[in-house]
Amino acid sequence: MKNKKINLLILIILFGHSLYSQDKYNSGYVLTTNKDTINGFILNQIDSELSYKIYFKSNLTDETNIEYNPNELLSFSFSSGRVFERKRIKNDNKTPKDSIYIFAKRIVKGKIDLFVRRHKKNSLKDFFITNNTSKREAHLVKPKKNEIKLDGKNYSKKDSNFKNYISFVKKDENLEAENNNKLSFGEKLIRKDIISFNRNFQDEYPIEIYQEPFEYNYDILVGIPLSLKSEELHFRIGVYRNKTFIEKSNTFSYLTGVVYHHWSDSDKKWNNQYQNGTSNYRWQMLNIIPVGIKFQTNSKNIILYGYLGAGAAVLMMNDYIIEDYEIVGSQKDFGFLPTVNVGLGAKIKVNSNFILTEITPTMNGVFVNVGYSF
Numbered sequence: 001m002k003n004k005k006i007n008l009l010i011l012i013i014l015f016g017h018s019l020y021s022q023d024k025y026n027s028g029y030v031l032t033t034n035k036d037t038i039n040g041f042i043l044n045q046i047d048s049e050l051s052y053k054i055y056f057k058s059n060l061t062d063e064t065n066i067e068y069n070p071n072e073l074l075s076f077s078f079s080s081g082r083v084f085e086r087k088r089i090k091n092d093n094k095t096p097k098d099s100i101y102i103f104a105k106r107i108v109k110g111k112i113d114l115f116v117r118r119h120k121k122n123s124l125k126d127f128f129i130t131n132n133t134s135k136r137e138a139h140l141v142k143p144k145k146n147e148i149k150l151d152g153k154n155y156s157k158k159d160s161n162f163k164n165y166i167s168f169v170k171k172d173e174n175l176e177a178e179n180n181n182k183l184s185f186g187e188k189l190i191r192k193d194i195i196s197f198n199r200n201f202q203d204e205y206p207i208e209i210y211q212e213p214f215e216y217n218y219d220i221l222v223g224i225p226l227s228l229k230s231e232e233l234h235f236r237i238g239v240y241r242n243k244t245f246i247e248k249s250n251t252f253s254y255l256t257g258v259v260y261h262h263w264s265d266s267d268k269k270w271n272n273q274y275q276n277g278t279s280n281y282r283w284q285m286l287n288i289i290p291v292g293i294k295f296q297t298n299s300k301n302i303i304l305y306g307y308l309g310a311g312a313a314v315l316m317m318n319d320y321i322i323e324d325y326e327i328v329g330s331q332k333d334f335g336f337l338p339t340v341n342v343g344l345g346a347k348i349k350v351n352s353n354f355i356l357t358e359i360t361p362t363m364n365g366v367f368v369n370v371g372y373s374f
Helices: 002-017 161-170 187-201
Strands: 025-032 037-043 054-057 066-068 073-078 083-090 099-109 112-118 125-131 137-140 145-150 153-158 215-225 233-244 252-264 277-296 302-323 326-350 353-362 365-373
Touching: 025 054, 054 073, 083 112, 083 137, 099 187, 112 187, 125 161, 125 187, 137 161, 161 187, 215 353, 233 353, 233 365, 252 302, 277 326, 326 365
Parallel strands: none
Antiparallel strands: 025 037, 025 073, 037 054, 054 066, 073 083, 083 099, 099 112, 112 125, 125 137, 145 153, 215 233, 215 365, 233 252, 252 277, 277 302, 302 326, 326 353, 353 365
């Protein structure tokens, strides 16, 4: 049994190495620094990968692409309404230049436009706001903690510069200043604040809110325990749904799922040392996973992944009833229990879908699973 499992895994991995995937280009346009608009197709990548350069084709049949960086473009846009503009930031690298250009995505359009810039190596985000009347602009970065020493004690306090920058950009003689002392740094909260401000001017500046697209994909897995005995019927079937915000990240998704787990031994003989009691010969468990997170590597053909989820399960037990060393009947019992769900695996690309292999530790042993993702 174990040799068959190993051979199957090796076969899948070898097959996966012979597969390939193609980059996806979507229609759009670029606006050069000379203010020339060029229509064509842009390589569809996540936001952080589009921050410093893009790849462009005039026609999908072109064998080569053109690479543009923020020094060459004022903006670019996909036909879906995903718009990026170049923004100036302070240069963190030790180079002669004090500042550099990057691309940031517009997520709110109105009297004040709000842009988000996502980073490659971490989950940090910073924002840009532009007042389309006064032309005031500001770059909002995550507040830093400042150490303060008072009466011999050390305190930490976050700076609130980003709030002052928002107030500066908002400033309008015809509108009473808003109190934003309670505003916290975060995409949802800053976006909500800018939208609220823009509603005062929506007749002159119609509001457009960019909705982050997401995709669902589904995993179906069947598994057996590594320690399976010949007299047992023991398996699990899992169905999972992964929700991925495809422009934000290709390594993180939200997971929900349902797992059915079955064990039985119809030929099980009760231990005749016991005169009275019960002996379990079958149990079934339905496990609901309403919330979980999944991480995976950013590769094309073979993707490693892991997930962690919390859930609850209903357990049904079938027991023999034993009296005076004899089986006199059977009974069913039900129970409820919380569950923690963990898995580690590999996805092997087959055309646009994947073959799955996964190791799943459970309270009833370690399972090896195979399945399909689509």
